[in-house]
Structure formats: C-alpha cells, structure tokens
Amino acid sequence: xxxxxxxxxxxxxxxxxxxxxxxxxxxxxxxxxxxxxxxxxxxxxxxxxxxxxxxxxxxxxxxxxxxxxxxxxxxxxxxxxxxxxxxxxxxxxxxxxxxxxxxxxxxxxxxxxxxxxxxxxxxxxxxxxxxxxxxxxxxxxxxxxxxxxxxxxxxxxxxxxxxxxxxxxxxxxxxxxxxxxxxxxxxxxxxxxxxxxxxxxxxxxxxxxxxxxxxxxxxxxxxxxxxxxxxxxxxxxxxxxxxxxxxxxxxxxxxxxxxxxxxxxxxxxxxxxxxxxxxxxxxxxxxxxxxxxxx
Amino acid sequence: xxxxxxxxxxxxxxxxxxxxxxxxxxxxxxxxxxxxxxxxxxxxxxxxxxxxxxxxxxxxxxxxxxxxxxxxxxxxxxxxxxxxxxxxxxxxxxxxxxxxxxxxxxxxxxxxxxxxxxxxxxxxxxxxxxxxxxxxxxxxxxxxxxxxxxxxxxxxxxxxxxxxxxxxxxxxxxxxxxxxxxxxxxxxxxxxxxxxxxxxxxxxxxxxxxxxxxxxxxxxxxxxxxxxxxxxxxxxxxxxxxxxxxxxxxxxxxxxxxxxxxxxxxxxxxxxxxxxxxxxxxxxxxxxxxxxxxxxxxxxxxxxxxxxxxxxxxxxxxxxxxxxxxxxxxxxxxxxxxxxxxxxxxxxxxxxxxxxxx
Numbered sequence: 001x002x003x004x005x006x007x008x009x010x011x012x013x014x015x016x017x018x019x020x021x022x023x024x025x026x027x028x029x030x031x032x033x034x035x036x037x038x039x040x041x042x043x044x045x046x047x048x049x050x051x052x053x054x055x056x057x058x059x060x061x062x063x064x065x066x067x068x069x070x071x072x073x074x075x076x077x078x079x080x081x082x083x084x085x086x087x088x089x090x091x092x093x094x095x096x097x098x099x100x101x102x103x104x105x106x107x108x109x110x111x112x113x114x115x116x117x118x119x120x121x122x123x124x125x126x127x128x129x130x131x132x133x134x135x136x137x138x139x140x141x142x143x144x145x146x147x148x149x150x151x152x153x154x155x156x157x158x159x160x161x162x163x164x165x166x167x168x169x170x171x172x173x174x175x176x177x178x179x180x181x182x183x184x185x186x187x188x189x190x191x192x193x194x195x196x197x198x199x200x201x202x203x204x205x206x207x208x209x210x211x212x213x214x215x216x217x218x219x220x221x222x223x224x225x226x227x228x229x230x231x232x233x234x235x236x237x238x239x240x241x242x243x244x245x246x247x248x249x250x251x252x253x254x255x256x257x258x259x260x261x262x263x264x265x266x267x268x269x270x271x272x273x274x275x276x277x278x279x280x281x282x283x284x285x286x287x288x289x290x291x292x293x294x295x
Numbered sequence: 296x297x298x299x300x301x302x303x304x305x306x307x308x309x310x311x312x313x314x315x316x317x318x319x320x321x322x323x324x325x326x327x328x329x330x331x332x333x334x335x336x337x338x339x340x341x342x343x344x345x346x347x348x349x350x351x352x353x354x355x356x357x358x359x360x361x362x363x364x365x366x367x368x369x370x371x372x373x374x375x376x377x378x379x380x381x382x383x384x385x386x387x388x389x390x391x392x393x394x395x396x397x398x399x400x401x402x403x404x405x406x407x408x409x410x411x412x413x414x415x416x417x418x419x420x421x422x423x424x425x426x427x428x429x430x431x432x433x434x435x436x437x438x439x440x441x442x443x444x445x446x447x448x449x450x451x452x453x454x455x456x457x458x459x460x461x462x463x464x465x466x467x468x469x470x471x472x473x474x475x476x477x478x479x480x481x482x483x484x485x486x487x488x489x490x491x492x493x494x495x496x497x498x499x500x501x502x503x504x505x506x507x508x509x510x511x512x513x514x515x516x517x518x519x520x521x522x523x524x525x526x527x528x529x530x531x532x533x534x535x536x537x538x539x540x541x542x543x544x545x546x547x548x549x550x551x552x553x554x555x556x557x558x559x560x561x562x563x564x565x566x567x568x569x570x571x572x573x574x575x576x577x578x579x580x581x582x583x584x585x586x587x588x589x590x591x592x593x594x595x596x597x598x599x600x601x602x603x604x605x606x607x608x609x610x611x612x613x614x615x616x617x618x619x620x621x622x623x624x625x626x627x628x629x630x631x632x633x634x635x636x637x638x639x640x641x642x643x644x645x646x647x648x649x650x651x652x653x
Contacts, residue, residue, distance in 0.1 A: 189462075
C-alpha cells in the first residue's frame, strides 16, 4: 500500500458543470428563452420591423390587432401620431437594452476596479470607499437631471447617469467579495512565489471575485433599465422622435384612457426584460453557490 | 550541519496597531505578536518553532519571508539584508525562500489547474522553455508522490493530503534553499500526517533544504527538527537542541507544554500545569510574561524581564529561576511521554515503509 493509494482511495465526486446545472433549471430556460427572443427581435429590428418607426402618415390610435377595431395591418396598433407601434417597440427595445447594457458595462467596470483596488491596497481603502459613499448618497434620478441640465437631454447623459449610479453598489459588492478572497491563503501563496501585483490582482483576486460580481451585475441590469426608463419617462432621456421604451410609455400617458395600448405595451416590454434579467441573475447565483456543486 | 549560516534574525519585532474610533481612528495600543526575537538557522538545519496558538509563531514565519513588514529588527538571508530590499529584488529573492501553508484547502488557487499552479513560479523564476517547464512540473509531481496525469486536474479534485503535496511541490518548484513550513500537517488527518512529514524529511535530504518548521505537535517536531524554539507571547523562552529541550526542559513554560500532551493512562499527575489562559498580547504581563501562569513565579519574575542565558549545552533559556526549579523527572523509558513515543513510532514505521511508496 503506497501513500498515494491510501489517499486516492476516496475519490471526490466530480462537480457538475455550471452550464449543465443552469440548463437543468426550468426558470433559466424560460427566462433565458424570453430574453434571447427579445434581444434577437430588437437586434433584427431593421429587418423585421413592418414599418419605419418614425413615419407618421398612418391613422392614429388604431388599437392592436387582437382588440376590437384592430387591423392585421398594424399588429400592435398605432400611436397618437399614427406611427406603427410594433416597429417602434422593436427599435425602442434596442435603445433601452443598449442604454442598460452600456450603463452596467461602464458603471460596473469602474465599480469592479474601485472595489478590487480598495481590497488589494489597504491604504487606498478608506479614500476609495468614502468616495463611493458620496456617490451612493446621490439618487440616480438626480444625477440624470444634473447631467441633462449640463449637456442637454439625450441618450448619452442617460448612459452617464446610469453608469455613475451603478458604480457605488458594484464597488461595495466587489470590495466585500475581494476582502474575503484577500484573506485566503492562496493570495499569500501567490505573493510568496513572487508574483507581481498586477498578476495577483488580475489572475488571483479578479478571477476569484468575478463570479459573484457577475451575478450582481445581472441583477443590477434590470434595475438600470428601470432607472433608464424612468429617466426617459421624465423626459430626460431620448428625444421625442427617437423610440425608447420609457419615453414611449410616457408619451402614451395622455391617451391612457381611450388608447391604453400606447402606454401599456412598452411598459409590458420593460417589465418582461427586467423580470427575465432578475430571474436569470437569481438562477446564476444559485448555480454558482458552492453548496450546489454536487447536486 | 555544514555550519554555514543561512538565516540570521536579530531582535525582530512586529506590533500590530489596534485602532478605535469610526471617523478619527486613533491608536489605543498594539498587539505585540512578535517581540524582539533573535535566532539563527544553519544550512541544512531544521528549526522548529512551537507554542500555543496566538503566540506569534505564524507571524514570525511570515516576517522571515517578509510577507508582512516587521516593525523593527533585521533578517539576513545568506548575508542579504532582506528588509532593505526593494520590491523587485525581493521578488527575485523569493525564488530562494518559499513557504508551505497550513490549510491545504485555502492555499491553492481554486481556478487554476495543478499544472498552472506549478508552472507559474517556474516561469517567473527559472525561465525554462515550455517543454522544460512541463518536464519540471511532471518531475515535481513525482517527487511529492503524485503522477503526471494529476497535472490537468483542479485543486478541488484532490484530498487534503494530496493538496498539501501540491503545496509542497509548489514550494519546491523554484529550487529554494529555505522553506518556512507553517503547521503543514495540523490540518491533515493523523494517518496522512506521517506521510507528509516523512516526505518533508526526504526532500530535505534530497535537495539540501533548510526548514523553519512551525508546529504545535511535539511528536512531529521531535521527529523532524534539529533544534526547537519555544515561543510564548511573542518571545522565545527556550531554544536549543531537540533532545535537550524535550528531555530536560528548563523553562517552566516548556515543561507546561510537554505536560500538556494528552495522556492515555488515567491517574498520572501532571508535572507542571500552566494555570489560566494566555494573557492578551495587547497588554502583556510585566516582567516575565509567563509569571501569572507559572507555578514557580516569585516577586522578581513580576518586576524584571528575564534575559536569555546560554547553558553549557548551548541552549538558551529566558527564566530567572531556571537554576532553582526542581529538575525535570526522567519519565519512564527514554524520558519521552508514552503518547509522544507512540506517535514517534508511527512516524518511524511510516518512514521505513516509504521505499514501497512513490
């Protein structure tokens, strides 16, 4: 009996892969399926949209095809200016997804960098986190107002406001994850080997934080879309001719009682996107939980 | 021993500041984790550092490698003043001094394959070609009793003992001269401990390594060490040859440690019992730090800090009353506790069975 025999006589169960665990979750399949469909439809908007989203020449206030007085010519009806709602919905989803995605991308990126630096260089921890606290105390809507006041309304100030609003939460979550990773012996082992700070931060600290931070970003994506839609609803975002879900909901507000579809359809689209993103985030968090590894 | 000095530590001190206050934190004191420790290590020698948990032995190990910055004192590694090096030179020096960690479940990067874990230090320090790096990884794996096919697995696929072997292979990868072993077997099953200890003994002979071996298990220490340093609250109270220290301990604390080894037979009275708990290193007792727990303490112990005195057998003891306290009774047999002796036998048997192992 050799020493290696003794130790390998108890083989560890091989953990099930992350993708397989995700695929066995029906929530993931449904939410993922819906989200993929929405994204694909919005990306393909130029090809599948039946009309030009900006063309106004049609009869206004036509209800959707499945309602009384609807016509199969305009599946989701037209808005008060006689624009095809389905076409606007497809383009609007594109704009909404893009603002949300860019907001999470820039804000999340900056937040991750700040959080990791704060955890790795203990000297920088207090200044970075106090700065983050300052950001945290500003509501995103206020930021949007301020930025729109300076550079005027449009899609760019919205993305900036969303990014800034995302930074503090992501920085906090990243830092708390990174602090736990920093206390692991393998970080010290990496230093004992003589690895550079850069290597330790990226390959050791970053790699071990990114999982849980990614889950948070997925959950955050839904919120960012909501804030973005709210900013547009308030008239700070996309400018009128442009199609954007929040702004479309705002424009349909006046006709809510006699043509409710103008406002409700884009609102439902926002609802579906946020719901699916949250469900995916939840499922991802469960799947990454180490206690679920061998199930 | 070749007699060439590898490591010289002089009055090494590490005080961790303790701060209070939310907005304007101010220092309210410091934890004296390591307080003025001096020691030397010869090439090829193994010095064991023992003591209760919280006595600063792990901090000492990290200070020696400058993984944490000391408050004061000096560390000379092969004549090089380690504490004055800039970051780059220090990183290069790390090739020659490595560390084996206590917890094999926390000391390996969970997302790197064993091959990556082992090739990182090789690529960093040895500058081998990819082919030679791979050969070296396979060689390291077989040296620690694993097989080349283990290289593409991840740490979570191994047992604790196997992981510790990977940790040892990583420490060996850069061909170091000094390895600080921070309780390398205390997280392992007793059945695995003997294998890992004997592996460390073999590697020392094979590669001419020197160890600083941090532990609290006296049987393990007696098996592997040449000299033993006993630490109490950040200070060394007794340091010397392992046979001298374990067979006729002079410091009351060393005696207390030896008496604390659990005993199988009932009814045998203990020889020296340390009363109470370890005092807080935040506010260590005056005079001799052991005096509140020492059965031989007198007025002088409370007032004066004892200086280490060198005995005729070369060992150093820091106790005022070392000449006055009663001699250590030679226990039945070779002066070793029966429980310890049994553990030693297990280690020796495992060592003899070794040739059959990889």
